[in-house]
Amino acid sequence: MPTNKKKTQVTASPERRRELLATAAEVFAAHGYNATTVRKIADEAGLLAGSLYYHFDSKESMLDEILSTFLDELWEGYDAVLAAGLGPRETIEALVTESFREIDRHRAAVAIYQKESKHLVALPRFQYLADSQQKFEKAWLGTLERGVAAHAFRADLDIRLTYRFVRDTVWVAASWYRPGGGHSxxxxxxxxxxxxxxxIAVRT
Amino acid sequence: MPTNKKKTQVTASPERRRELLATAAEVFAAHGYNATTVRKIADEAGLLAGSLYYHFDSKESMLDEILSTFLDELWEGYDAVLAAGLGPRETIEALVTESFREIDRHRAAVAIYQKESKHLVALPRFQYLADSQQKFEKAWLGTLERGVAAHAFRADLDIRLTYRFVRDTVWVAASWYRPGGGHSxxxxxxxxxxxxxxxIAVRT
DNA sequence: ATCCTTCCCTAACAAGTGTTTGGTAGGTTA
DNA sequence: TAACCTACCAAACACTTGTTAGGGAAGGAT
Incomplete structure (x- = not known):
């Protein structure tokens, strides 16, 4: 949650920044960060490659800003859920629902996060990814444990495996989800x- | 399943090829295909970049061979399961088990497939990825439908959503699974x- | 009219990219 | 010994990469 300070040596309007970041996120999500050239982003945005450096000081800083603003918003929602004092089952339900809402709002950012966070975590600049992942695990795993203790969830499942399954399945939805595609x-x-x-089995 | 013909203008020993492909797959899986330079692969394998072109005619053809051999083996297993004439629930169980076995055997290839197949599908060279995906969907979706018809699976779930969830959850396991890591x-x-x-909920 | 700010373009840079060409050490075969 | 094959190296190639420097057009403020 404590993300990066956004120092850009520029007076620029934040509106244009958001526009450019949105198209950059789209391209990153579609082709992957490394495969995305800064010229392709500029092309999509309707300007030349060098002009991007008026708004941002590097390609990496675009990625940084995309991911950090997404995580900021995500944790805003998560923290609200965790602070509500719900029971374990209701907490899981609220977290999952909130997650799909974030996917709806930040589809591109989530897709990028999914694909790139594994490598980025090693870079000092993206330290906040590691922090977020740790906090994430604590929230989900803690809730699952609480549920097992309260006899709301089964005790015979490996809780770490369950956590991974639940976590991954929620977020990979970003790879096929399209806003306004029949399912809210x-x-x-x-x-x-x-x-x-x-x-999914019929109860007998 | 009908993959590519492997024309390499070389007399080479297939043993060395497999060694090099294995390390290439490792590097691809760790850093992503585009972020992986052919020099990094060569480094890891203990030779120089140009020497790789004695064994393979391009970086892309390495990727191609990695993915196609993986899919060949995968469908060998899947076809056996599908031909066994099991009931829907047993078919799902067998498919899932077979999938995790393939993840165990081809961890790197699965990770690469997960990350890159979405872009590669567009390339004519990787047409077989699209074929495989279609066949994959047909097998899983068909089994789910069969299960619903036979009252083995619930009828109130969106079957396409269920398919996506099941499919994704199986394969993302490749991102955290490590062979010999406690869980078979x-x-x-x-x-x-x-x-x-x-x-995961306790039955009441 | 002048200045300043905002936003972009033109043109180039140094480094890194996948790939090719020609050569060669060392073992096998004739 | 000579010819040959396998597997590699050394060095360069053409191109793409992210990034920078300097300039300029448009418009508001003075």
Missing amino acids: PEEIARQYLSMVLDG | PEEIARQYLSMVLDG
């Missing part, structure tokens, strides 16, 4: 929760 | 199936 985030969350909580 | 593929499959089929 809440609808997807409902279906997903129904499957994870109750299973 | 069969153990992971068992836990995963228990969760997906019966849910």
Whole structure:
């Protein structure tokens, strides 16, 4: 959650920044960060490569700003859920629903995060990714443990495995989810929760 | 399943090829295909960049060979399962178990497939990726539908959403799975199936 | 009219990219 | 010994990469 200070040596309007970051995020998500040239971003945005450096001081800083603003918003939602004092099952439900809402709002950023965070975590500049991941694990794993203790969740499952499955399946949805594509985030969350909580098999 | 013909203008020993492909796959999986330079692969393998071109005719052809051999082996296993004439639930169980076995055997290739297949599908050279995905969807979706018809699986879930969830959750495991890390593929499959089929909530 | 700020362009840079060409050490075969 | 093959190296190639420097057009403020 404590992300980076955004020092840009420029007077620029924040509106234009957001526009450019949005198209950059789109391209990053579509082709991957490394495969994305700064010229391709500029092309998509309708200006020349060098002109991007009026708004940002490097390609990496664009990525940085995309990811950090996404994580800031994500934790705003998560913290609200965690502070609500819900029971374990209700907390899981709220976290999942909130996650799908974030995917809806930051589809590109989530896709980038999914693909690149594994390498970026090593870089000092992206330290906040490691922090976020740790906080993330603590929240989810803690809730699952609380649920097992309260006999809301089964005790015979490996809790770390369960955590990984739940976590990954939520976020990979960003790779196929398209806003306005028939399913609302809440609808997807409902279906997903129904499957994870109750299973897909018919109860006998 | 019908993959590429492997024309390499060289008399080379297939043993050395497999060695080099294995290290290339490792590097691709760790840093991503585009971020991986051919010099880094050569470095890791203990030779110079140009020497790789004695064994392969391009960086892309290495990727091609890695993915196609993986998919060939995968479909060998899948086809055997699908031809066994099992019931829907047993088919799902067998497919999931087989998938985790493939992740165990081809961890690097699966990780690469996960990250890169989305872009590669567009390239004519990797047409077989699209074919495989279609066949994959047909097998899984068909089995799920069969299960719903036979009252083995719940009828109130969106079957396409369920398919995506199940599919993704299986394969993302490649991002954290490490062979010889406490959990065998069969153990992971068992836990995963228990969760997906019966849910994590306590039955009331 | 002058100045200043904002936003972009032109043109180039140094480094790194995948790939090719020609050569060569060392073992195998004739 | 001579010819040959395998597997590599050394050095360069053409191109792409992220980034920078200097300039200029448009418009508001003075």
